[in-house]
Every structure is written in structure tokens, then in C-alpha cells.
Amino acid sequence: MSQVAERPDSTRGPAPDGAPYDGLRLRAVTKTFGGFTAVDTLDLDVPRGSFFALLGPSGCGKTTTLRMVAGLETPTSGTITLAGQDITYAKPYRRPVNTVFQSYALFPHLDIYENVAFGLKRRKASDVDSQVRDMLELVELTSQVRKKPAQLSGGQQQRVALARALINHPEVLLLDEPLGALDLKLRRSMQIELKRIQTEVGLTFIHVTHDQEEAMTMADTVAVMNAGVIEQMGAPADLYENPRSTFVANFLGQSNLIPGAVTSRSADVVSVDMQGVGVSIPPARSHTDGDRGWVGIRPEKVLIGAPGEELDAPGNTIPGGVVTDVSFVGVSTQYLVRMPWGQELQVFQQNTGRHRLFHVGEQVELSWRPEYAFLLDISQDALAGAQKGDDE
Template sequence: MSQVDEVLHQHRERAQTRDLRLEGLTKEFASFTAVKALDLVVPTGTFFALLGPSGCGKTTTLRMVAGLETPTSGRILLGDDDVTYTKPYKRPVNTVFQNYALFPHLDIAENVAFGLKRRGIKDVKGAVAEMLELTELSTQATKTPGQLSGGQQQRVALARALINRPEVLLLDEPLGALDLKLRRSMQVELKRIQSEVGLTFVHVTHDQEEAMTMADVVAVMNGGVIEQMGSPTELYDNPRTTFVANFLGQSNLVAGEIIGVDGDVVKADMHGTTVSVPRERAHATSGKGWIGVRPEKVLIARTGERIDAPGNHMTGAVVTDASFIGVSTQYRVRMAWGQEITAFEQNTGLREVLAPGTPVDVSWRPEFAFLLDASQDVTAGLGEV
């Protein structure tokens, strides 16, 4: 067994059954409450994302776990160990910040070795070499941070944190300083490293794509509380609130009157058309509701033409805008009742782009719809960053 394999095995053995648990965690500042009685379990070995707009409480939560903020009330536990008031340097937790906080006067190997040397460990050469190999930095060991790209600097920060064998690695907007192409590349790299080391990663971000790409579990935060938590697929396909529907991707939300439950579906009257929603996607069963469907699930065709895989079917619509965005065309369509909805159509080349002014029929398969309580603000989550 190589030294890095032994280190990773020790990580996994040590971390077994030691989930990170937040119980009633609250942080109050003079003028507002940043985090409100938060209950949360982060399973051992998962890539966990705290996703939300600026000011939602995600970074404050991360800082409390790191020991950089003291909770007003509640507890932070690793397994059975209460670390709520443990000094930051005594917690089995390390943090990678957006600015990386590397030492500019030390070379890469010395930056990575810093934590071990600070703990009085003298023989660090082998461990440093293994961590540089894990983060694909072996050829950069003698360079200084200023000679590296942003993505390479982030890998140095990761290696420096991982070499300390934390049970939990906290990532505070770690990709925010990178350009789009590099950021997407590093999303893959971060997930690869997390999979290899098997540690618990808690990643704070406002970027929906980042969270969806990397995380096993995503918790969407808003106003100091968690709106919904689950796998990226679950949150995207079956949002439980208008905030999650609007913040995580795009949604069309249309007002309707719920007719009632009919077997495994809930039926609703949507401006004169009876539409069906799967029971497990219906988060209201009476009164008024918001019928939701993602833009890529909306099918359109010239009025009277056949729609592939038709479902809930509406006539009398017209294209108001068509934007070619490479892999797909984004349409804005004004429905017969006056509301504009969005449809994404893959650019397969099977037909020409429909020009604004084209009369169209609109359809979506019932199994792709969801239903939310109309008491929720239909604009919640729109324009949040």
C-alpha cells in the first residue's frame, strides 16, 4: 500500500459513521438573524453543496462549522463529538477559501507542507509528494504561487488542506475567481479528488451549475433556512417551493384551480385546459395552485402540426421571441391567456427556427409537470445571485 493509499484509508476509517450534524443552529447579528434554527445532517463521505443567493446564510453556516463564527444557539457535532465551541485549529476540519490564501514567498511543496510542519511533523517529503500527485501538481513543486494559473493555485490550496487529514473539507466559493471555461474544468477535478479521497466535502456556492455538477446532495438555502434538500435530480425535477423552482434553473409557473385527486394524478384547470400532475409532484391538492414545467420539457409546433410525444395540449399561442444559443433555441411564447412562457428546443436540425409571430400549439407530458401551493410568491428566487 502506497503512502497516499494509506493516508486515504486512514481518512475513511477515521470518518466512518461520523456524520456532520447541525442541531438548531442559529446565528444572530445585531440587526438580523443570518441562520435560523438550522437542522442538517451531512452524511460521511458525501459531496454536499449549500446553495443559495448572497445573504442567505450559507457562508455564515460554513464559518460556524469551521469555528470562525460562534453560534448564538444550537450545536455542531461530528459523530458523537460536540465541536460547537472547539477552537478552529482543534477541529478535524479544514477550509479552502475563494482567495486560496497561499504564501507567495514559499514554493508549492512548502505551501502544501506548511500544516504538517506547523504540527511539528518533520518528515513530510513523502506525504507532500503524494498530495501533489493527487492534485496533479508534481511538476510544479518548485514554483511559487505567482507562477501558477488560478486553477493550479486552487489545487495547491486543496492539497494543503487535504494533507492535514481533515474529516470535513469546507469549500467557500472556491471557483468564484476562475473564468467560465476553467471553472467547468475544475468542477470535474474537484469531484474526482473528492471521490478519490472519500472525505466529506461541504461546498458553499451561489452557482446552480456548480452545485448540480459536483454535489451528491444539495441543500437550497434562503433567508437563513433550508428550502429543500435532496439530490440535484430530485430538486430540479420536483421542486417543493417557488423559490427552488425559480432559483435552480428556470421554470414556467402558470396559475390554475385544482380540481382534485384522480388516482395517482392531481388534476387542475389551467385557463380552461384540464392538466394532470403526478401525485408525487403535487405539493397542493386543493384550492389554487401554480402548475410548473421546465422550459426544456415544453414542446411547440406550428398550429395544427403534430407534436412529438404530446401531453397537456394548448392552442392559440404565438412565438414572441426566438434566441439561437448554440445547442438549443430559446423561445418565448405568448399563451392564449396572455402569459409568456419559455421553451427550449434542442437544435437537432429537424426543422427551421420558428420566427417571432408564428402561431403555435404548446404541449408537455403530464409526468414532467409539478404543482405548488398558490400562497407562495411566484417571483421568489427570480433574479437572485
């Protein structure tokens, strides 16, 4: 069960149960399909005006959650409220919600102006022309108004879909893998564009994605989902720097996870015997009460040097490494280093020109600053989250 109210890493805590809440609130929401539980007793608060991302691998429940908010699926149990109104069983067209899908779903026979104006004209809204032109200006498509969707690029079609959804002034805009059909370069530019638009209009955006970079680039708050529950929620940097589970540590980037035994705890430090080497963990980054745990360190936080070389880190030096693989990837060189206990650790070294390259078979020593390490429960699978799926 996900209990967001108990998560200290949430950037903006939920309002107390029973208090008026102007954002989106899910309470004990469960969705089952036959014997399969897609979403499991989910509690979630999304503050009004925030850019919120639901991130996770295929089958984690993120798209099912989005569809329940949109009214396209009905919860098996639980409640959904938006701006203080219970919308759990409301028809989709009665919800102040619009959805932008990966397929865009534009009307091919209508030009861009008519696509964007469609919802306003159905409602017989006044001042349609000025609203449409303001929205096309927001998405930077004023010069394309009389073109048909087929005459536009993928990125431009995405902007039309956004404009058509935003012009209805929904309380919440739902984005279901909206950039999945774009190529990598265009996807990255659209990430920046989406964040700009959300900031300008000030609406709540809820973005579902399996792409960690996409979520971390755009969102104020990211909820990492796994097997129908939220593993951890918070600001992107907090999730990356201080993961609370092996799943989050592996799904957001890459992590070295090394078994160790806790030797002492104090208000200032947790001391761990890591394969015969003493290492220190800040208490705020220790997420187990047991006497054993996974010592975690991101590959880019690990320093590598020749035996006896003074490394720029006030941590313990871990000797006896042997380079087993070297990959030059432009901005960095990525090493695999086999340690005396047989485990291979990843090391990413920036190619600044300050350090020489090491070669396969060379003896090396590793080190890292204690404040970068974290400690996770040994009962968790060290490989959880390492294999990312594509999408639901």
C-alpha cells in the first residue's frame, strides 16, 4: 500500500484527510482485472498547478491510474476527487479533464484552426476566434493555421493536440506518453516546450511515461510506480540522489549495490563493513533498520585511480580493483572494475582531460565521498528495476 502522507521525501505534503483540497486526490484506489491487481490501494495527492509525472515500467499501473482519473476506467474501490468534487464515477465528458494521447487523435479532415476550435464550437462558446489564435500563439503555430494535420511534423501535431486540449481550460491535463512517437532529438526539444507551456498556463499536468529522462526533465514531482504502488515520490533530484529502494535506485539511472554489515549507528553516521572495508553512510540516506544492507553509490560518484594515487575524496580507498571493460562514450569513459570479492562495479569518469584513461587488465583503486552513498534494505532484490520495459 502506498502511503504518501508518510513520505518525508514528498516535495509538497498532502492536505490532511477531510480538509478541503483543490488539487487531485486519490484515496485507497484499487483496480483489478480478473485476478490481476493493476493498481493497489493507491493514495496520491497532486497539488493544483504542478507538473506531476507518473513514472514506471510496463505493467506498473501508471496508465491504468491515468485512465481512472480520465474516467476511461472505473476503480474497483477507492475514491477520486478533483478540486473538492468526487469524480470517482463521473462520466468522462463531465470531468474537468482533458487527455493528450501518444497518437494525438487529430481530425485529419479539419485544418489546424478547426481542430483547435472544435471543442469551443461544440459548446457554442463566444469569442472562439481570439481564443484559438491565443492558443496557437502559445504553442507557436500561428503560421500553420490552414494546414491539415498530415502536412505537419510530429512535433507540430503534438502542439496542435496540446492546444486543442488546453483551450478547454481543464482543471487537469493528462499526458499519456505524449512524446513516445517522436524521434530522440525532437522529443528532447518538446520536453522543454511542454514545461514552458505548463509554466505559462499554470494548469495541473499529469504526465505518464516510462522514460526517466522525460519525467526528470519536466516534472516538479515524480512518483515512481512499481507493481501497482508508488515506491517513492519527490523532486527528481531527491529521488535520484537518495533512493529508498533498490527498484528506484536501479530504475532512475544506474547504481552499484554492494552487500555490507552495519557495525554502528549514531546521530551523525552509520558505519558499515563493506567486504572488509569500512564505509560511512549519512543517517538521512540510510533506509534500513537491519544489521545488513546494500551500500549504494552512483557510478559517476565513484573516483578511479592507480594504486597509491591520491584520490580527491575524503572517503575510504577501496584497493584491489582490476579494470575488466572500458567504454568511451564522448562526455565520459565508463569502466567496469572487478573488486577482490568478485563483484564488478561501474565507474563513469568525465572526460575533462584531467585524468588518464585506464585499460583492461590494469590495477586500480576506487573511492567516493561518504555523503554520496546510501544504504538500502538487504531483503530487497539488488536487480529490481534494472530491466526497464518500454510502455504499458
